[in-house]
Amino acid sequence: MTLVGLAAGAVLAVVAIFIPWLPEQGSRQAELVDNAYWMVTIICGAVFAVVAGVSVYAVYKFRAPPGDLEDGSPIHGHTGLEIVWTVVPIGLVFAIAIYSAVALGQAEDLPDDHRVVEVTGQQFAWRFTYPDIKLENGQPLSSGELVLPIDQTVEFQITTKDVIHSFWVPEWRMKQDAVRGITTKTVVEPTKLGTFPVICTELCGLGHATMRSQARVLTAAQFQQWVREQRRLASQGGSVQGKELFVQNCGSCHTLADAGTQGQVGPDLDNALQGEDEEFIRTSIVDPNAEVTQGYQPNVMPGNFGDTLSDAQIGGLVDYLHESTSGGGG
Numbered sequence: 001m002t003l004v005g006l007a008a009g010a011v012l013a014v015v016a017i018f019i020p021w022l023p024e025q026g027s028r029q030a031e032l033v034d035n036a037y038w039m040v041t042i043i044c045g046a047v048f049a050v051v052a053g054v055s056v057y058a059v060y061k062f063r064a065p066p067g068d069l070e071d072g073s074p075i076h077g078h079t080g081l082e083i084v085w086t087v088v089p090i091g092l093v094f095a096i097a098i099y100s101a102v103a104l105g106q107a108e109d110l111p112d113d114h115r116v117v118e119v120t121g122q123q124f125a126w127r128f129t130y131p132d133i134k135l136e137n138g139q140p141l142s143s144g145e146l147v148l149p150i151d152q153t154v155e156f157q158i159t160t161k162d163v164i165h166s167f168w169v170p171e172w173r174m175k176q177d178a179v180r181g182i183t184t185k186t187v188v189e190p191t192k193l194g195t196f197p198v199i200c201t202e203l204c205g206l207g208h209a210t211m212r213s214q215a216r217v218l219t220a221a222q223f224q225q226w227v228r229e230q231r232r233l234a235s236q237g238g239s240v241q242g243k244e245l246f247v248q249n250c251g252s253c254h255t256l257a258d259a260g261t262q263g264q265v266g267p268d269l270d271n272a273l274q275g276e277d278e279e280f281i282r283t284s285i286v287d288p289n290a291e292v293t294q295g296y297q298p299n300v301m302p303g304n305f306g307d308t309l310s311d312a313q314i315g316g317l318v319d320y321l322h323e324s325t326s327g328g329g330g
């Protein structure tokens, strides 16, 4: 049995060490969270091994011989053992609590030069607003994708327009619910360049699985470039801005050849909008329940683009969709 145990332990150890169990670490917080996670996992593994080992040993060692139908000898209590199995778990629970509290404190440490990004969830999309970056019209910069410069700490201020959602980028580890009526917060310092998924991790309705966006971490110079580009697009209006808006807000759910998007959640707009007039397109955006394309009931498209996009933005989007699906322009 010892040999079997050792062999099984060796196989498990190899598997445990060589499988990358967690996503890559994309933030300063990731290492803190992972260390706490592994500490708890190792403690649980050790407790399991001791309890399972003693149980298996006792079953084997004290089993009744064949034909023995007598009662076992009466045993009652063992004060020493009871003290041990009370004190040891209390010590472990305190160790986990203190370690986690210290890690959380370090994770949420907010330097003076941090950036604030407002995160708004709605069925079934994310919106990211940069209150410190103003556009020409005085409105803050707002985007359907999350773009951040590397190595700058961000405080996310999170809320929702409807039901509870939860904001999560696995590579950053930090996760926070979006709750209507309050603003929840979480802190992240991205330390790795690249594109990472933004996931809604609270079951929020039919479109929950599609409630995804992306987080792009850029160098400081690339980030400034992106901000300039957003300013330029916002001041331009019209169908050029419409295309950009479409890619950011609609492309993950809708296919549109002109924009190069391939979303499968909603209708293929090359077909669904073909030959439709501007009024139909506008209604489809601001009141998607008015007429739902055959095969896409019940409707899962957010009903509040009329609130989250400005009139100029919706105008640009309508112009763009009309041009790109009418067969003429584009």
Ligand code: CUA
Pocket (backbone or CB within 6 Å): 121, 122, 123, 124, 164, 165, 166, 200, 201, 202, 203, 204, 205, 207, 208, 209, 211
């Ligand atoms: Cu929003 Cu799930």
